[in-house]
Amino acid sequence: MSLIKQTGGYVPRDRNWQPDALTPAYKTSIxxxxxxxxxxxxxxxxxxxxxxxxxxxxxxLDNDLILNHAQTGESAIGPRIIVHGRVLDEMGRGVPGAxxxxxxxxxxxxxxxxxxxxxxxxxxxxxxxxxxxxxxxxSYELRTIQPGPYxxxxxxxxxxxxxxxxxxxxHGFAQRLITxxxxxxxxxxxxxxxVDALKSQKAVDALTALLDMHRTVPMDSRAFKFDIVLRxxxxxxxxxxxxxx
Amino acid sequence: MIQKLDYLxxxxxxxxxxxxxxxxxxxxxxxxxxxxxxxxxxxTGAVQGQEITINGVIYDGTNTPLRDxxxxxxxxxxxxxxxxxxxxxxxxxxxxxxxxxxxxxMETGEFMFDTVKPGAVPYPDGRMQAPHITxxxxxxxxxxxxxxxxxxDDEDQANAADPILSRIEFPSRIPTLLAKKTGEGAYxxxxxxxxxxxxxxxxx
Numbered sequence: 001m002s003l004i005k006q007t008g009g010y011v012p013r014d015r016n017w018q019p020d021a022l023t024p025a026y027k028t029s030i031x032x033x034x035x036x037x038x039x040x041x042x043x044x045x046x047x048x049x050x051x052x053x054x055x056x057x058x059x060x061l062d063n064d065l066i067l068n069h070a071q072t073g074e075s076a077i078g079p080r081i082i083v084h085g086r087v088l089d090e091m092g093r094g095v096p097g098a099x100x101x102x103x104x105x106x107x108x109x110x111x112x113x114x115x116x117x118x119x120x121x122x123x124x125x126x127x128x129x130x131x132x133x134x135x136x137x138x139s140y141e142l143r144t145i146q147p148g149p150y151x152x153x154x155x156x157x158x159x160x161x162x163x164x165x166x167x168x169x170x171h172g173f174a175q176r177l178i179t180x181x182x183x184x185x186x187x188x189x190x191x192x193x194x195v196d197a198l199k200s201q202k203a204v205d206a207l208t209a210l211l212d213m214h215r216t217v218p219m220d221s222r223a224f225k226f227d228i229v230l231r232x233x234x235x236x237x238x239x240x241x242x243x244x245x
Numbered sequence: 246m247i248q249k250l251d252y253l254x255x256x257x258x259x260x261x262x263x264x265x266x267x268x269x270x271x272x273x274x275x276x277x278x279x280x281x282x283x284x285x286x287x288x289t290g291a292v293q294g295q296e297i298t299i300n301g302v303i304y305d306g307t308n309t310p311l312r313d314x315x316x317x318x319x320x321x322x323x324x325x326x327x328x329x330x331x332x333x334x335x336x337x338x339x340x341x342x343x344x345x346x347x348x349x350x351m352e353t354g355e356f357m358f359d360t361v362k363p364g365a366v367p368y369p370d371g372r373m374q375a376p377h378i379t380x381x382x383x384x385x386x387x388x389x390x391x392x393x394x395x396x397x398d399d400e401d402q403a404n405a406a407d408p409i410l411s412r413i414e415f416p417s418r419i420p421t422l423l424a425k426k427t428g429e430g431a432y433x434x435x436x437x438x439x440x441x442x443x444x445x446x447x448x449x
Contacts, residue, residue, distance in 0.1 A: 008331075009369070013448065018258055019388040026260075028386030031306035032438050036418075038448035041409055045366050046379045046394075047449055049329030051319065051344035059279065068278065090253050097330075103268025113264045113274055115313070115351070127278060129271045165261065165268055171331065173319045174449060178383050178390060180259040194260060197388045203257040229253045 008048045010174040011090055011232045012040070019197040026193040027154055047174035048233075053099040055133050062131050065104070065144035069127030076126035078107025078145030080221040083181070083209065086138040087168065090232030094138025098230070099169040101131045102142060109150030109162075118150050143221065149188050161188035161195065168228055175230040182208045183224065258390065261383035263313045266348055270315065273348050284317065284346025287360045293338045294323020295362040297430045299395065302354045303382060306439030310354025314384040317346045318358055318395070320377075325364030349384075362397070368408045375403035375410065382436065392447040395434050398423040413445065421445050 021033035061068040066076045087095040105111045105128065108120035112128050126145065134140045147162045163180045170176075182189050182204075189195055189204065198204050206229075215223035266274035270282040288296075299318075303311040321327045326337035328344075337343070338361075347356040363376045378395040396404055404410050404423070413419055421444045424432035436444045 013255065015448065017254055021388055021391075023388060026386070026388070029388060030386075031309075032311070032384065032386035033388075034391065034443060034446050035439055036443050036445070038446050039409075039413065040448040041412075042369065043449055044368055044374065045327065046319065046321075046374075046377070049319075049327040049331060051328065051342060052330050053283075062279065069276070088253060090255060092251070092253055101268045103264065103271075111264045111267060112276060113267055115263060127267075127271065127276045129268050129276060129278065131279075165259075165265070167261070167265075167269055173379055173381070176317070176381055176390060177256060177258060178261045178265070179256050180262075197259070198257050202254075206254065206257055207259065229256045231255050232252070 008043070008045075009234045010043045010047065010172060011234060013231060017199065017203060019199065023193070023197040026197055029197070043172070043174045048172045050169060050172050050175075053097070053133060053169065055097075058131065058133055063140075063142040065126065065128065065130045065142065068130060070125035074125045076106070076145050077123050078126075078148075080143070081146050082141060082143050082215060082217065082221050082223040083164065083226055084139070084141040084212070084215055084223060085209075085225050085227040087134045087140065087170070087228045087230060088138055089170070089230050091235075093232075094134070094136070095170050095230055096134055096136045096138055097171075098134040098138070099131065100134065100140055101129070101167040102164050103129045104144065104147040104164045105150055107145050107148050109148035120148070120150065146183070149186070154193055158193060159188050159191070161186040161192050166228065168230060170230040172231075172233070177228075177230060179207060179228070181226045184208055184210050258388060260385060260388055261315065261390075263385040265313070265315045265383060270346060270348055282346070284342075284344055287342050287345045287358065288340060289342065290340035292323070292341050292361050294364070295430060297360060297362050297432060299358045299360065299378075299424055299432045299434055301356055301434040301436060303349060303356070303384075303436040304438065305386075308440070311349050311384050312351050312354045314349040314354070314356070314382060315346065316349070316356050317344070317381045318360070319344050319379045319381075320360065320363040321366055323361050323364050325366045327366075365403060370408070372408050373403070373406070375400050375407035391438075392449055393436065393444055394422055394447065395424050396422050397426070397432065399426045418443075418445050
């Protein structure tokens with residue numbers, strides 16, 4: 001047995017790195033951002049535990065957005081891509097069994113949602129959602145079409161860069177995270193007020209997937225690599241400090 | 246050059262946006278897939294303990310309900326055991342998932358959870374925490390998910406001894422963390438993102 005024990009506590013979230021709640025250029029944040037200080041305390045069992053999602057939850061096409069909403073024999077329209085990467089923790093360890101859920105607009109920049117009003121056409125063969133669970137080394141893969149940029153009501157002429165939303169469940173509720181993946185070279189990235197909520201170019205780069213020719217399938221699909229990092233859990237040779245010691 | 250700490254940075258958060266339902270509760274969004282939405286049912290059979298419902302609305306700084314919100318809750322079973330892979334203190338209720346996910350109603354913003362009253366769970370130092378549910382809120386305009394806790398207003402003694410509630414700097418804000426009993430097995434927990442009744446949110 002290893003001398004190193006997982007004490008269970010999660011490393012605090014770096015609030016100087018994560019976006020602030022209030023980012024006025026993203027107008028909706030103004031009335032939806034808490035104004036009082038957050039209450040900080042070390043994680044407890046409630047944050048160090050997490051629901052279990054087994055691999056058998058996942059259907060064969062759940063991570064294939066080209067086919068998972070398509071009529072038999074048909075497929076979604078748009079540039080065919082594979083997105084792959086690993087879910088890691090801050091110590092660089094792979095996170096196995098993590099549930100990833102992803103959603104996106106279609107190739108024209110249109111979401112399949114009743115409150116969506118953009119005039120771009122819906123693709124009858126594209127639903128826009130998928131999910132998967134990471135393998136033993138934290139790796140995952142999905143296949144989709146590259147989403148299009150789209151306009152949104154914020155400034156008079158704001159457009160979102162092409163992006164895929166990711167929701168991630170690790171091993172503790174403290175790790176719960178939702179973020180967005182952008183594509184290398186998209187000129188909208190530096191114009192977007194939502195991207196601009198990030199505090200540094202390094203943070204933007206951390207959400208920008210690179211074209212990965214090694215994983216591209218010739219004559220079929222290009223590939224992009226996107227790693228995701230969740231909060232890390234402390235390890236120590238020493239047991240938890242008991243009261244009075 | 247001195248040594249380096251080779252840690253990675255947590256991936257930065259970005260807003261879940263207005264269409265979080267497509268990814269996390271597609272059937273609610275009208276996309277028929279997966280045979281149902283994850284987290285829609287917290288009970289998979291006859292459960293132990295008191296069955297309860299929790300209803301609420303999440304309000305922005307203008308007192309307008311968030312109608313595009315998603316809220317998740319995570320809690321132990323009635324005996325205080327988590328249905329988690331790392332639960333070592335006992336065997337949790339096999340018919341209870343501990344995890345729920347609900348949308349705000351697209352017209353009214355109201356959310357609802359059908360769950361059980363959680364048992365008490367110890368704090369890391371061994372003191373007991375009052376029964377509570379962990380909640381996490383995402384929506385358009387929220388750059389990073391908001392953590393809070395749902396305690397219960399009919400647990401006076403446990404709440405008074407709770408290691409977290411008892412160290413809140415402004416006691417007048419504690420009621421923002423208490424679900425109000427509205428009937429037998431029925432509780433209401435409204436959440437205010439801003440204003441004089443702003444809910445306490447956690448950095449945890």
